Amino acid sequence: MKKITIGEASRQSGVKVPTIRYYENIGLVAAPSRSDGNQRSYEPADLRRLIFIRHARELGFEVGAIRALLTLQDDPNQSCASADAIAKARLVEVEQRIRSLLALKAELEAMVEGCGHGRVDQCRVIEVLADHGQCTHSHH
């Protein structure tokens, strides 16, 4: 009971239909049971898993990390140290990303400000990109 089609699962989870099938392909979600006409039929547990995945993807976890988290979730009797480590690593990554985006924002603002209504050869947008010396942005 309460079984739903892939389209309904998609609507309720926010994961697109082809993406759900893709997740099944790569083994991120189990293959669900099928109807008489060979159509996938999802249960509430599958739906929760899809929502979990969508949410984690939105938070920028990559599929490998999500796979690790799902393994933890499937066996809830173990320490959450691993989950903690994964989230912490992601946090460090996000903080780094914010720092470089802020630097980037400053540089873009300077570029846009410097660009009046002149010709391209006076345009800072081009100039800043061409001249490596003016670059305040950290290298990768």
Next chain:
Amino acid sequence: MKKITIGEASRQSGVKVPTIRYYENIGLVAAPSRSDGNQRSYEPADLRRLIFIRHARELGFEVGAIRALLTLQDDPNQSCASADAIAKARLVEVEQRIRSLLALKAELEAMVEGCGHGRVDQCRVIEVLADHGQCTHSHH
């Protein structure tokens, strides 16, 4: 005079050797002249173009946008309005990205904080991801 090999161009531009060849393939840089032994031979102008590209990539411009900027650069007599528009669009994008990353950072911090040394079933890292209701993160 002042012609250099692809390896030297790579070192001086910071663009990896296979990536330079890839850029040639997709027409982002012109095919350079060759040595007697069929090896690519780059001039200062090529080098400047590679530095321009690397810098733009680091700033997160995609290849299509870079192609547009390079076209502008190749014809410096036109208005810089297009370059300005490209940079502005990118700026808006970056600001949006920073906002969502800050929200994400807050959420990750809450997750890590909530994760004591308990078992997985008391762990906020898992819980937050599983329970969509606790999500404060905007749905793109």
Next chain:
DNA sequence: GCTTGCACCTCTAGTCACTAGAGGATGTAG
């Protein structure tokens, strides 16, 4: 019962921006 039309099925190929590897040629230092 039949048809319309959407949702479903599988499979392959395409996307972006590279990256890795095979297998061979060239260039340079000792």
Next chain:
DNA sequence: CTACATCCTCTAGTGACTAGAGGTGCAAGC
């Protein structure tokens, strides 16, 4: 002259999907 690094071309792989072709299932209206 022999190592050895660097170069060449080409194909295929990456991640995380997305798009399309070509076909089947299912519910509703007539």
